[in-house]
Amino acid sequence: MGSPELGIYTRYDTRGASSRYRYFMYEDALRSGGFEPRFHYFYDNEYLRELYSGRKDYPALLRAWRRRRGDAAAIPAYSLIEYELFPFLNWRVDWHYLRKSRYVVNFDDNVWEKYARIPWLKHKFDRVAEHAAGVIAANDFLLEKVAKLNPRTIKIPTVPDVESYRCDKPKYDCFTVVWIGTPVTYVFLEEFTDTLRAMTRAVPGFELLAVASSTLKPLDGVRMRCLDWSQEAETEILCRSHAGIMPLSDTGFTRGKSAFKIIQYMAAGLPIIASPVGENNLVVKPETGFLPRTPDEWCDALRQLACDPELYRRMSAASKQESAGYSLRRWAPILTEFLHNAYRNE
Numbered sequence: 001m002g003s004p005e006l007g008i009y010t011r012y013d014t015r016g017a018s019s020r021y022r023y024f025m026y027e028d029a030l031r032s033g034g035f036e037p038r039f040h041y042f043y044d045n046e047y048l049r050e051l052y053s054g055r056k057d058y059p060a061l062l063r064a065w066r067r068r069r070g071d072a073a074a075i076p077a078y079s080l081i082e083y084e085l086f087p088f089l090n091w092r093v094d095w096h097y098l099r100k101s102r103y104v105v106n107f108d109d110n111v112w113e114k115y116a117r118i119p120w121l122k123h124k125f126d127r128v129a130e131h132a133a134g135v136i137a138a139n140d141f142l143l144e145k146v147a148k149l150n151p152r153t154i155k156i157p158t159v160p161d162v163e164s165y166r167c168d169k170p171k172y173d174c175f176t177v178v179w180i181g182t183p184v185t186y187v188f189l190e191e192f193t194d195t196l197r198a199m200t201r202a203v204p205g206f207e208l209l210a211v212a213s214s215t216l217k218p219l220d221g222v223r224m225r226c227l228d229w230s231q232e233a234e235t236e237i238l239c240r241s242h243a244g245i246m247p248l249s250d251t252g253f254t255r256g257k258s259a260f261k262i263i264q265y266m267a268a269g270l271p272i273i274a275s276p277v278g279e280n281n282l283v284v285k286p287e288t289g290f291l292p293r294t295p296d297e298w299c300d301a302l303r304q305l306a307c308d309p310e311l312y313r314r315m316s317a318a319s320k321q322e323s324a325g326y327s328l329r330r331w332a333p334i335l336t337e338f339l340h341n342a343y344r345n346e
Contacts, residue, residue, distance in 0.1 A: 006035040006339070007079040007101070009071065011087075013041040015048045017182070018108050019082060020231075021158050021260065022138070026332055033336030035078075040071040042087065052183040052213055072097040078343050079103040083111050084128055090120055091127040098131065104342050105129060107146065108138035108158050110256020134342030136335075138258040139279035145256075154338050157279075158260040159326040162267040167239035175203065175306045178241035178270070180211040180229070180261055190219065192247040195295040197221040202299035203306045208245075211237055238268035242312075243289075243305050246274040259283040266323035271315035273301045287318040 010019035019041065030037045042064050050057035065086075072085050079101040085094045105128050115121035129135050129149040136156050137143040143155045177199075179189055189196070189210060196208060200223050208224035210216060211234070216226040227237065238244070244265030248254040255278040262272050262283050272289025274280045284291055290301035305312050324330075 003031070003034050003036040004078055004343075005076040006030060006037045007071075007076045008037055008039045009068075009075075009079060009081050009085060010039060010041045011082045012043050012048060013045045015045040016041075016043065017260070018158070021160065022106060022108055023080070023082065025161065025328060026335060029328070029332035029336060030339075033333070034340070035336075038076070040068070042068050053215065054183070075101045077101060078339075080339070081105045081128070081132075083107060084124065088121065091124045094124075094128065095131065098128075102133045102343050104134040104136060104339060105132045106136040106138075107142050108258050108260075110142065110145075110253050112145070113251075113253040113256070116252075134338060136338070138260075139256070140282060141256045141278050152342055154334070156331055156335055156338075157263065157326060158258045159328055159331055160260075160264050160267050162323045162327045163329065165235055165239065165267040165269075165323075167268055169236060169240055171242055172207070172240050175206045175243075176209055176241045177206060177243045177245055177273070177302070178209045178211060178238060178265070179245050179247075180234070180238070180264065182229070183213045183216060186210065186212055186216055188247055188249070191249055193219045193222065195247070195298050196224075198295045199299050199302050203302050206302060206306060209237065209241060234264075235268070238264060238270065241268070241270060243302075244268075244270040244272055246272070246280060248275040248277040248280070250275070250277050254278060262289075263323065263326045266319040266326070269316045269320035269323075271305055271312065271319055273298065273305075285318070285322065288315055288322050289319070 008023050010023045012019040014020050014024050027037050044060060047057045047060035075097050081103050085097055112125050115124055126149055129146045132150055134152040135146045135150045136154055137146050138158050147153045196219060208222055210226045211229050214226050214228045218224045218226055246261045257278055259279040262274055265272055272284050274284050274291060276291040292298040292301050
């Protein structure tokens, strides 16, 4: 008897970071673990390209709905779902299809916030989690939330392929701090403009790299460059930088965010400067970085890293060592075992 088909219903195609790192990257491991994975994305790469350029591709959106309806109609006995089947539709629509499958649902963001003010949707993710054969959460905040809804839960962080981070090229000439994201999440940097200006004054030689799109407008008063993101260039840019930042305002949504950027930075051996919000508090250790609360503390963290070579060396080495705990090699067998247990637990 062959391996059972596993229908994987992602939100995005491979260009979407959450789908790429929590689903597509596990394809070989799932196949080796006894499944036959079949991927079915909702938003395609062309839709994301247009979205990140500030445009809505309505024909692509229509294709997404048609594609998902056809894919859901043929849902197999076992499935893995990113959040939901049909965005912005009532739980009953999802359940019409999901009841035909034993499904596991996977959360890496506090998506409850998205529907919180929509009466017919605000409890949708509760229902999705309650009826699932198992629930995967990317961080402690989400794990605590879903554990109240379903006894079969597990925390699996979003991880990069840390073994692919081979940093063999020289660092950038000036002390370079990197932020990696998308044009949509660039707002998190914009909210910290005043702090970043202060950091520019505190360490005149510092430069910020925003890796998302070269079309983004640099922040006024901040020495920075905006670069296009690509899967091919991502690792090299991180490895050539000196430190990584993850600024966040403290909100219900950000407290449910994963610390994936930080894990990427650590894989490249970068010391971290991050806001003490949500999962950041667990991932950033005193040995690997700073969790500043005020603009002065952000400036002091940057000053220490830029001006103390021995401190920088220790933190860089500790980050690289810490990243081993977030490797695909470690978490792939855990994911596969959880799925097997969820599907056999009738």
